[in-house]
Amino acid sequence: FLEFNYMILQAYDFLMLFRKYGCRRQAGGDDQWSNIIAGAELIRRKEQEAAYGLTFQLLETSDGQKMGKTARGAIWLDENKCSVYDFYQYWRNVEDAKVTQCMRFLTFISMDEIHQYEKLEGAAINDAKIRLAYEVTAIVHGQEKAKQAEEAAKSLFGGSGDDASVPTEAVSRDQLNSLLIDVLASLQLTKSKGEARRLIEQGGLYINDRQVKELFAELKEDLFKNGELLLRMGKKRYIKLVLIG
Incomplete structure (x- = not known):
């Protein structure tokens, strides 16, 4: 029922855009084809005018899911919602x-x-991935920020480069001696304390390259080096915590 309503609403939107602004063309992903056609047909019936649709092939993962979705949500173009490094x-x-x-x-x-690049196999495909990541990031965020993200990745995964672009979160001294579970949740690095707990239980949390094994470990000041510590959550997600105050 909800899906049926969605088609009606999108078709009516197209009709209103036609009436108010003379809009005759609507573009969208392949999954929007039937909704766009419904709008074009509504315009034909109500206004006796022609309207058109243009769709694009969706980028999908191997299991058919839309690319751009992760466990943490969508990949945003706005760096305030998704850091350049994460992008x-x-x-x-x-x-x-x-x-x-x-x-x-x-x-x-x-x-x-x-x-x-299509001829590459095995580990050599990483060269293509690095090129892809740089090019897409440069288009969205500019070459300078793309280069900074590339350098940050080299620093974290290759032991070289500049880590200045690694996502950073500020931690106040008031949070020292708090449970790591509480800190992760309060900084919204995990969706909940339960998720933070599971991360530790599954061996996925590291501080300065050392695995956190104690479920009720606390955030101690001596973990910070020059006011910073490096968190790794899972295999590839890094966050730098900076002590302030």
Whole structure:
């Protein structure tokens, strides 16, 4: 019932856009085709005018899910909602089979170069992923920030480069000696205390490259080096905590 209503509302939106602004064309993903056609048909019946739809192939993961969704939510273009580093890392970790497709859809890399990347196998595919991540990030956030994100990734995963672009969260001295579970939840690094607890139980939380094994471990001042400590959550998510106050 809700899906049926969605089609009606989108069709009516198209009609109103036509009446108010003379809009005759609507673009969207392949999954919007029937909704767009419904709007074009409504315009034809109500106004005796032609309207048109244009759809684009969706980027999907190997299991058919829309790309751009993660366990933490959508990949935002706004760096206030998704840091440049996290944006870069999303494209750096795209499935092997999707790398060159993303290059064709989202970058200005020449087709000759893309054909060369299609020949890569095994670990060599990482070169293509690095290029993809840089190019998409540069288009959205600019070359300077893309380079900073690339350097941050090199610093964290390769032991070289500048980590200045690693996502940073401020921690006040009032939070010292609090349970790590509470700190992670309060900084919204996890959705809840339960998620933070599971992260520790499953061995996925590291501080300065040391695994946190104690479920009720506390955030101690001696964990900070020059006022900073590096959290790793899972295999590839890094956050720098900076002590203030």
